Amino acid sequence: MSASNRLQRAFHLFDEANQQDPNTEVFDGKTYPKELLYAQRMTMQLNSFEPNASEALQLTARCQHICRWEIGRDSYEMNREGYLRWRQALKKFHAEKAAAILTEVGYTEEIISKVKFLLEKKxxxxxxxxxxxxxxxxxxxxxxxxxxxxxxxxxxxxxxxxxxxxxxxxxxxxxxxxxxxxxxxxxxxxxxxxxxx
Known part of the structure; x- marks a missing residue:
């Protein structure tokens, strides 16, 4: 599989996962799964802001919030400490979800590690x-x-x-x-x- 095809295959699987979001957002008269729309906006903004972004960064932008709804804010205490713990849990969750998809697509461990590094905002x-x-x-x-x-x-x-x-x-x-x-x-x-x- 060529690099371009691999990237598009990963985008497709990320989008397929985010298509399951039960939360929706209406944009320009059309209803979207919330995290699918967010992912597409991230890609558009990255392409505008940094058109020469590496493949790892393109992948990370597309899966930044992958399946975020699966860990609700109410899973943690509704205070600052709970918020910070929730955010840390999400980073690890997104990294694991993304890594599983990237492995399925056939990405190298080097790229997968880079995406995880970026998702955890290191x-x-x-x-x-x-x-x-x-x-x-x-x-x-x-x-x-x-x-x-x-x-x-x-x-x-x-x-x-x-x-x-x-x-x-x-x-x-x-x-x-x-x-x-x-x-x-x-x-x-x-x-x-x-x-x-």
Missing amino acids: QLKKNEETQTLEDVICLVFLEHYFEPFAEKHPEEKTIDILQKTWRKMSKKGHGAALQLPLSENSINLVSKAIGSA
């Missing part, structure tokens, strides 16, 4: 590909999920989340974020967050 701010992945995650959040989040939470919490998001990003990520097609309200909130950071 060496953020130090490893270039981990940072690129984090930038893409933040850009997808800002473009597609920030506005609904802001509508549900008070401005103080929204600005705090924006500042935390901003701190995770690189200068290149910041530049891309400022070019996103955000609403006037979102732009104002981002400006406040950056200004008081």
